[in-house]
Amino acid sequence: MKLPFKRMTQTISTLLLMIVSGSVLAEYKLNFQEPVTALGQEIFDLHMLVFWICVWIAVAVFAVMFYSMYAHRKSRGAVSADFHENTTVEIIWTIVPFIILLSVAIPATSTLIDIEDASDSDLTIKVTGLQWKWKYEYDADGTPVSFISSLNPEHKLASARNSGVDVTKIKNYLLEVDNMMVIPVNKKVRLLVTSDDVIHSWWVPAFATKKDAIPGYVNEIWTKVEKVGIYRGQCAELCGKDHAFMPIVVKVVEEAEYNTWLAARKVEAVAAAAEAASDKVWSKEELIARGEKIYMGKGGCFGCHGANGEGVAVFPKLAGSAIATGPAEGHIDIVKNGKPGTAMAAFSSQLNDLELASVITFERNSWGNTASVVQPADIKAAR
């Protein structure tokens, strides 16, 4: 509890310093992040235009109000006048605001039309929101490349109550993922945004792009980033328990680097698909080792079921649970197909057969559970 007070004192003194010196220190953000797209700059300018209009109207209105409060107070001997209407004045203050609004609506219209024009894009990426991670799908010359991007699990564990970790020491706390989305610089990138479960919202403040990811809808947005770098954003629509724990990290690189990256991803994707499709029978240890990584990473299972299978709040525990220790069929079914009407997702759209087999085997043989081993072939048979 000592820390925030120290930071607080710093903040207050910094704010005072700002007022005195008129400078804004970079650490204390009072306005939008610096935009790195032309559209972002347009939106920023529009935002500042409306802001200053509001400030000037406020100054005018409050000046009259404070003047009256000072000059027309009874204690100064003011006697009230008896006017109570004036048609001319009333018409003027209906029309003038209307004209001011027009001066906002015109630039807003042109910006809005630009935002919604995703035509002539250079490449398309599909973005799917999932409780509580993002899936990105690329088209690498006809080969689908897809991966899940989820919060670094160390951040999630550090966030928990009584974790004993000082989160202020963690670099990019809550803003670091295992797999970044990668896009080329100066290319018009079209994003198709959707969701597999509830509504999420894909937002990167520096790009000024925000769009809801809605099940059953494919929304379209685009961005053309002008500066190489790593940009961070977060989910903006309440999507359940771990809404605060599904960041978006985009790495913007030169085109050549992008092509190399995508080619490497393609090789990985082909290899992973082949591995999952093979008839190999895996050992229990191999499956458990792989499963643990998925449980704590790509699958994000620990978010609800706990790092030790103990369950979190209203979400069920797996240690000793009827499903995780019962017949394999029931366990495979719930992991593959989810449980409608709950946050339990259908993982068959996120994990391949080998990954499903691994994580199920891990859950059936951890935290005191001792149940059967599930092979990729069992998953395939159940498909």
Added chain:
Amino acid sequence: MTATTTHDAHHDEIPTGIKRWLFTTNHKDIGTMYLWFSFTMLLIGGMFALVIRAELFQPGLQIVDPNFFNMMTTLHGLVMVFGAIMPAFVGLANWQVPMMIGAPDMALPRMNNWSFWILPFAGILLLAPMFFGGNFSSGQGPAFGWTFYEPLSGQYDKLVFFVFAVHLLGFSSIMGSINIIATILNMRAPGMSLMKMPMFVWTWLITAFLLIAVMPVLAGVVTMMLTDKYFGTSFFDAAGGGDPVLFQHVFWFFGHPEVYIMILPAFGVVSEIIPTFARKKLFGYASMVYATASIAFLSFIVWAHHMFTVGMPVAGELYFLYATVLIAVPTGVKIFNWVSTMYRGSMTFETPMLWALCFVILFTIGGFSGLMLGVAPADFQYHDTYFVVAHFHYVLVSGSLFAIFAAVYFWLPKWTGNMYNTTLASWHFWLSTIAMNLTFFPMHFTGLAGMPRRYSDYPIQFTEFNAISSIGAFIFGFSQLIFLYLVIKTIKGGEKATDKVWEGSHGLEWTLASPAPYHSFVTAPEVK
């Protein structure tokens, strides 16, 4: 308030004990119950808010888990909107409308009783699931935000409690509104034409029509959720051919008029108070009425500005942008009228006036951020961030809630017959105002800097402003206990108030004795 004698001999004695409150059909008793109910809910909703602010005091989770945090944001919103603000205005209407139009009581007194007594049961249904699950940390209250967007709300397994709570709240509001309309249209004193009605009565008349129009829509949307969840329909389930965005359209068709339901009576209160303490007639009475009606009309055709990011066609977005910013025109008229009422008046600054002036300034700030939010391209950046949270707390706390405080400080001497302690009242005012700004002003910055709302934990760069907001919130919360103490003290006794109470008082309620007799205006007064 309780120990008054009837001035009309043929009326029965006032019943005593619990029966008086259970079976009462007296508008003053029912108004009192509404106000106490709403204050209780304000404290409950306020405690939820303090859990939120305590958790957000620093990054990392210290007090609650994310699911419990979401439950707090959800219940805070629902309790404040449906439990605190709306019933408080109905309570004020119950007390004041008959006295201001010279009527002996509400038009439908038995229904009045019923519309109040439904409320506590609705509150119990809403809050009960919090206590399911044995211990508090695994409470099973709703955790999907006060806007209960599908499909997230469909994942909630105690949904039925929420749905029936909303149904009951809807019944209560509709009955209350019918009563208010029937009273205003039928029971005005001879000579009081519509255009002679006090502004508070006008704003409530319009609000009541808004309520009747949109509460059935709310009931409809929760019923669709109910059948989706339990009877296999797919209104909002994409997998069954339904449409999650339809939910938002229906919800906000209710939701946008709803925000005006919470602010129009506040406009009415302020329009009563400012002329009283400026000792000058309200400037532009007729344009105030027309502006209120225009705002009410516009409120039905701007709903989708709450959902600019769902991916509407660009033509739709442009339409909702234009219609939304248009609301600034009639709202501006109101503010200009209030300022013109003060201009060349003879002002004094008693407690109700302090609250009313504070309302004008802070509500205007909330209106400006509203205008900014209405500009769709910029809204894509503001949407679902703390900027929105700052905006609606400026219009709902320093708007609606402050107007309610203003009203209580204005009429409390009339209700109780006693003058309150003005030193305590000043403490309440100054602490609340300073703390309110300390809490919500920094949220503009956290929002612009990029902090999404409804976050149980946040990146480090938002720490400072969140800490300031939390400190402000605790000061604000505990300041309300001063108000509680002050009101109880005033009911029990104090310096006797005159009938007129304030030097600049005008209107029928001030012609009654203080405290207002249990049965007032048994003979209708004449209005010239």
